[in-house]
């Protein structure tokens with residue numbers, strides 16, 4: 641069987657059995673962290689996608705995606721950097737404001753980029769405050785378990801909703817020497833469990849588990865009362881996230897093994913550009929109906 645390429649519906653999501661459902665429910669107001677907590681109680685799985693601009697975000701909002709992440713993957717998937725390390729808070733603020741403007745219902749979560757929270761809780765609060773004040777984002781995300789717990793606690797006590805991110809934390813690419821699978825072996829698995837509990841105790845409303853063995857992600861999902869959002873972390877997580885350009889086939893070059901590609905947007909866009917170019921070169925565009933007299 642082939643992937644469901646180009647079979648996306650033009651309408652919104654198909655109605656869910658439960659009208660409170662995060663995906664397919666009837667509510668049109670903006671999704672909140674309380675809705676996210678309630679979904680875990682119901683055992684409802686939910687989808688998250690990244691978005692970096694208003695138009696793409698509005699398409700995902702119309703499709704019913706309940707949570708959009710302005711990921712620092714904007715660095716390599718939107719701004720042309722090689723890794724997520726160089727993207728700045730100014731850049732993330734600009735992209736996040738655009739995503740908020742493009743959406744009506746989705747909860748918008750904004751990544752704090754590398755270097756804007758690692759100094760400690762005070763720096764984290766300063767960066768997160770700027771993010772929520774200047775963009776209207778509903779929550780921020782930052783990387784790290786035990787090492788970021790004090791910052792997560794200060795942010796949540798100050799009134800800012802925090803999504804945590806543990807396992808493979810791509811801002812540490814230099815220290816990791818790449819993007820290896822995390823939590824393999826007893827010692828590393830025990831550390832991942834400590835990290836998960838630390839971010840929950842610090843007040844995080846959800847936690848991304850990136851590139852960890854499915855069995856370990858399932859255990860974390862069982863022991864936590866906040867939802868786990870998996871990426872390369874198996875099917876047992878409460879939610880899943882993918883980088884939109886990977887999901888839609890827009891990323892050029894190699895993508896991680898956990899990606900499933902649901903469309904071929906890069907090909908569609910490239911073919912459209914070629915068809916336009918040929919019309920211009922051949923004189924077929926503009927035609928009479930595109931002209932003014």
Ligand SMILES: Nc1nc(=O)c2c([nH]1)NC[C@@H]1CN(c3ccc(C(=O)N[C@@H](CCC(=O)O)C(=O)O)cc3)CN21
Nearest residue numbers: 713716717724810819820821851883886891896897898
């Ligand atoms: N386009 C894109 N997609 C992503 O998911 C993504 C980004 N960019 N940029 C930021 C981080 C970096 N991420 C990555 C990057 C590489 C791998 C990767 O190549 N992993 C190997 C597994 C390595 C191993 O077996 O130890 C793979 O083959 O998937 C995984 C996640 C996830 N994020």
Ligand SMILES: CC(C)C(=O)C(=O)O
Nearest residue numbers: 690711712713848881
């Ligand atoms: C891969 C996801 C979880 C992320 O953090 C990002 O897109 O930056």
